[in-house]
Amino acid sequence: MNTVRAIRDKLDHARQLLDAGEPTLPELAAATGLSASHLQRQFNARFGLSPAQYLAQRKLGTLRSALREGSDVSAALYDAGYGSPSRIYESGAAKLGMTPARYRAGGEGEQIRWSIADTALGQALVATTERGVCMIELGEDADALEAKLRDEFPRAALERVDVGRDEFLAPRVREVADALAGKQVHVPVDLIGTAFQKKVWDALMKIPRGQTRSYSQIAVELGAPQGARAVASACAHNRVAVVVPCHRVVRSDGSLGGYRWGLPMKQRVLERERAA
Incomplete structure (x- = not known):
């Protein structure tokens, strides 16, 4: 058990390093004391993607946030750390999601499957990309739930799937239902x-x-004691x-x-979780 916890701590440390900069796999291995191959396997098992993919998603997340806020595409690319517009494709980030133009255009070109379950x-509306659950909405009105999804991704290719009829989506819908019942779940996101x-x-x-x-x-835990509002925003x-x-x-x-x-x-x- 202690060995498992120690490895988890090392993986969390690797993730923190990726959040703070752009370390290579050998640099991460040296910092965590794990071999590069072992780190790669364990990181992928814990977080669902490799260190390189995680770094690409982090940079892409910065880019998406800037675009959502109305930043100029070129400026947003440089601020996110791509160096030049072509780097977003060279880095493999484009494979993880939408191009900047698509995202700014409301998700045009993105494939999203979704279901509504009782x-x-x-x-609960559960929507997934090929990478995992990208959106969950709760409510009593199915039409309103669908409207929120379409508002978030107005130009994406949205495909509604009957509950239980999609090998990728179905287990994720069940996991979300279990989470709402207060159970412990592990859902790829x-x-x-x-x-x-x-x-x-x-x-x-x-x-x-x-x-x-x-x-x-x-906020204090994250080293930003004045950041309560930023936590609330997140x-x-x-x-x-x-x-x-x-x-x-x-x-x-x-x-x-x-x-x-x-x-x-x-x-x-909260009551469901406490009861469980």
């Missing part, structure tokens, strides 16, 4: 955000089920409800604070 806490947002989301996933932390506590930008458990973050006084799906839903999810 769960212990109402209906397609999380792309800024380095700070991913640090927040990672911190959220480490909070034990049924427990909570304040926005300020998370929670607000979480598009993978429950799997990335922003419901476990509350105000310093213990009150629930905000939640994209409403405070009653936040309370119900």
